[in-house]
Amino acid sequence: MAYLDVSNVTKRYGDTVAVDDVSFSAEPGRILGLLGPNGAGKTSTIRMITYITVPDAGGIRYDGETVGPWSQQRMGYLPEERGLYKRLRVKEQLVYLGTLKGLSKAEAADRADHWLGRFDATGWADMKTEELSKGMQQKIQFIATLLHDPSLLIFDEPFSGLDPINADLLRDIILELRREDRTILFASHRMEQVEQLCDDICLMARGDVVLRGPLRDIKEQFGKNTLVLEFDGDDHFVDQLEAEGLVRVNTRSAHRAELTLADGTAARTVLDRALDATDELYRYERTAPPLNEIFVEVVGEDEARRMQEEAATAPAG
Amino acid sequence: MSAHKIWLILSSEFWRRVRSKAFILATLLVPVGFVILAAAPALFGYLAEQTDERVVALVDETDQLADSLAAAGGDRITFESTDAPIDSVRAAVRGGVYDGYLLLPASLLDGEGEATYYSMEGGGLTLRTQIDGMVNRVIQERRLTSAGADASVLSIVRSDVGLSTRKLAEDEGTTADSSLALTAIGYAMAFIIYFAVFIYGQYVMQGVIEEKSNRVVEIVVSSVRPFELLMGKVLGIGAMGLVQMVTWAVLVGGGFAVAGPVLALVMSPEDLGVAPDASQQAMAEAAGASLPTLPLDLMVWFVLFFLGGFLLYASLFAAVGSAVEQQQDAQNLLLPVMTPLIVPILFLFFIIESPNATVSVVMSIIPFFSPILMVLRAAIANVPLWEIGLAFGLLLATFVGMIWVAGRIYRVGILSYGKTPGFREIAKWVTYD
Incomplete structure (x- = not known):
């Protein structure tokens, strides 16, 4: 199986630089997480990989050759904003999309039958797509992505808008595809989701790659500076620790806190304070930081906050 | 592509x-x-014309036109001469016996005055054109005859020539226009x-x-x-x-x-x-x-x-x-x-x-x-x-x-x-x- 190589790719839209000199690669049998807040350039990058747009500079190779119509036929793409032709019947829709990917009509029809069967959806074949529920349409969308047996799969925010059953189904599909040695690219701004699935990550911010590599290495590189506490009783000590500049609070609820140690703070200090203040301490764990925190650390706290705010107002892209 | x-x-x-x-x-x-x-x-339109066979009372003060007008009326308009006084003709029209009456003053033969058609409903454009044409043709013939025109002149006057137009083609000849x-x-x-x-x-x-x-x-x-x-x-x-x-x-x-x-x-x-x-x-x-x-x-x-x-x-x-x-x-x-x-x-x-x-x-x-x-x-x-x-x-x-x-x-x-x-x-x- 082949791998995907993105090297020094730049893409401008008018005066905006959407992707700035980005390089990374994805290998077969592994899942690459393309991460970053909205507006980081993930979708712009994906559109170049899928040959929907072409880079202004740099090159994208798949299997050693520059991507083009030939590689589109070997890629399956599940875009962030998903949709189907409403008035087409389900099977007809799948066959049409399959033939656009280079399948013959007969092949496409056979595979559509196969996949509809696998998703317990054989009965939907002659229904109009608009008659299906949203969850059913999501399944049809997965089938459309997989129908032509692609060796490179690209999922853009795959879990957004999925109901829990389909989210599980998709997770299983993605893991199965990985076992089959396909190359999988998975873009998301929901970093905690990606963490569970990815082998490698490529962290993007404002069109740049700010961090990339195997997830395990990265986690090690950032050390065990994160504490997870679960307790009962007075949680005022967390405020005090933060006020004294000893820790930064990542997440916090009534009985749980996730803290990042400030430089020079001994983990023990936090444990002592917690034991003094709380009625009961169930969990005290020193661990590697979650991706969210790594991201904040890499781009800086102020920058990260600004990006989050921008992402909340700007359109996706 | x-x-x-x-x-x-x-x-x-x-x-x-x-x-x-x-x-x-x-x-x-x-x-x-x-x-x-x-x-x-x-x-x-055709059916309307068919059902519209009209019966028109003819008050002919010239005393010469009734026959030829009746002939000209054909199937569509039946002219019935009447000597009854105008009042009773009018009453007959109002009573629905006639669709209307046509008054031809004696002066028509000298080319003066005008024929008048009276009816309850006005008559419509087609009827007006038809009666107008008929009266004119009949009077024209009568006056020509009385002026001594012979049969050949009459047939000339009667002839009805259509106009056909043809278009000149770029090359030789003409095409039907x-x-x-x-x-x-x-x-x-x-x-x-x-x-x-x-x-x-x-x-x-x-x-x-x-x-x-x-x-x-x-x-x-x-x-x-x-x-x-x-x-x-x-x-x-x-x-x-x-x-x-x-x-x-x-x-x-x-x-x-x-x-x-x-x-x-x-x-x-x-x-x-x-x-x-x-x-x-x-x-x-x-x-x-x-x-x-x-x-x-x-x-x-x-x-x-x-x-x-x-x-x-x-x-x-x-x-x-x-x-x-x-x-x-x-x-x-x-x-x-x-x-x-x-x-x-x-x-x-x-x-x-x-x-x-x-x-x-x-x-x-x-x-x-x-x-x-x-x-x-x-x-x-x-x-x-x-x-x-x-x-x-x-x-x-x-x-x-x-x-x-x-x-x-x-x-x-x-x-x-x-x-x-x-x-x-x-x-x-x-x-x-």
């Missing part, structure tokens, strides 16, 4: 529209409506092309908007080039339009072929003013329920210019559609597309009046106008082949240029969501790589 992909898209776009209920209904019902609208007035019919045809063709381009162009725009707001477009362009999608869509809808128009033409033609004999069953040739042994075709024509035969080259140009015009405008409609997310947002952007489509309509009458004036020639060669204006000119005048050829060549060249521009707008537009762009921004898209 892959012709195979374009073909896949073309046929999908074509079939999914052609088999829709709306398309089938419109394709079948429009010609039925057209035939009914065209044939019904002829039939009803049905210039009135051809003007009507040219006018109709111009409007058909205008509406067809407008309506099918809107289909293209709707299709593009639907695909974009459905978000399915992103999946499609990860399989085919945006330009292939654009071409496939435009050609598919064009094919649909062509099929619809050809079906309409066949059905309307067939409808009249059936309507002719049907009319012939209920009408008699004399009533239509044609020879008693006239063919059904002639009768149908006389009844106004037939289509004039079209010259073949005119039909060919019509189809070519329709396709050229559709392709040119459809690519622009597609570009506009790609820039917006819903139909309402397209209004502003449509202005530069709609304006050149409407301008030729303003010139229709000018061109009908003077089809070979310089302005007419120039206007009909300009690519954005030629689909409407050149077809009109080709129908009503002898347009040199080079003018039509030039107009068509320019039209094709403009189409190629426009679809290129449209393709560049389209490929950016279909992936741009959010605020509807202005003309400036769209112009920028063309320059993107």
Whole structure:
């Protein structure tokens, strides 16, 4: 199986630089997480990989050759904003999309039958797509992505808008595809989701790659500076620790806190304070930081906050 | 560019529209409506005339005209001479015994005064013209006779000469001129092309908007080039339009072929003013329920210019559609597309009046106008082949240029969501790589 190589790719839209000199690669049998807040350039990058747009500079190779119509036929793409032709019947829709990917009509029809069967959806074949529920349409969308047996799969925010059953189904599909040695690219701004699935990550911010590599290495590189506490009783000590500049609070609820140690703070200090203040301490764990925190650390706290705010107002892209 | 992909898209776009209920209904019902609208007035008019046999009391103060007028009245108007006093004639009309009465004063024989028709309902235009003609002819003959004109003079006066017009062809000889019919045809063709381009162009725009707001477009362009999608869509809808128009033409033609004999069953040739042994075709024509035969080259140009015009405008409609997310947002952007489509309509009458004036020639060669204006000119005048050829060549060249521009707008537009762009921004898209 082949791998995907993105090297020094730049893409401008008018005066905006959407992707700035980005390089990374994805290998077969592994899942690459393309991460970053909205507006980081993930979708712009994906559109170049899928040959929907072409880079202004740099090159994208798949299997050693520059991507083009030939590689589109070997890629399956599940875009962030998903949709189907409403008035087409389900099977007809799948066959049409399959033939656009280079399948013959007969092949496409056979595979559509196969996949509809696998998703317990054989009965939907002659229904109009608009008659299906949203969850059913999501399944049809997965089938459309997989129908032509692609060796490179690209999922853009795959879990957004999925109901829990389909989210599980998709997770299983993605893991199965990985076992089959396909190359999988998975873009998301929901970093905690990606963490569970990815082998490698490529962290993007404002069109740049700010961090990339195997997830395990990265986690090690950032050390065990994160504490997870679960307790009962007075949680005022967390405020005090933060006020004294000893820790930064990542997440916090009534009985749980996730803290990042400030430089020079001994983990023990936090444990002592917690034991003094709380009625009961169930969990005290020193661990590697979650991706969210790594991201904040890499781009800086102020920058990260600004990006989050921008992402909340700007359109996706 | 892959012709195979374009073909896949073309046929999908074509079939999914052609088999829709709306398309089938419109394709079948429009010609039925057209035939009914065209044939019904002829039939009803005829039937009305038939039932309208009028009985008119004739108060003939000249004492000389009654017989010849009764003869002239034929089946349609029965003149009954009466000597009764005017009051009782009036009462009889009011009582419904007569439809009206005609008063012929004695002075008529000297060419003075006027005949007067009295009725309860006024009579209508046809009746007025008929009676007027009859009275005049009868009086004319009577006066000629009394002035001593002999039979040969009378027959000269009686002869009824029709006017036939013939058109000078470019080459030798003449062709039968049905210039009135051809003007009507040219006018109709111009409007058909205008509406067809407008309506099918809107289909293209709707299709593009639907695909974009459905978000399915992103999946499609990860399989085919945006330009292939654009071409496939435009050609598919064009094919649909062509099929619809050809079906309409066949059905309307067939409808009249059936309507002719049907009319012939209920009408008699004399009533239509044609020879008693006239063919059904002639009768149908006389009844106004037939289509004039079209010259073949005119039909060919019509189809070519329709396709050229559709392709040119459809690519622009597609570009506009790609820039917006819903139909309402397209209004502003449509202005530069709609304006050149409407301008030729303003010139229709000018061109009908003077089809070979310089302005007419120039206007009909300009690519954005030629689909409407050149077809009109080709129908009503002898347009040199080079003018039509030039107009068509320019039209094709403009189409190629426009679809290129449209393709560049389209490929950016279909992936741009959010605020509807202005003309400036769209112009920028063309320059993107």
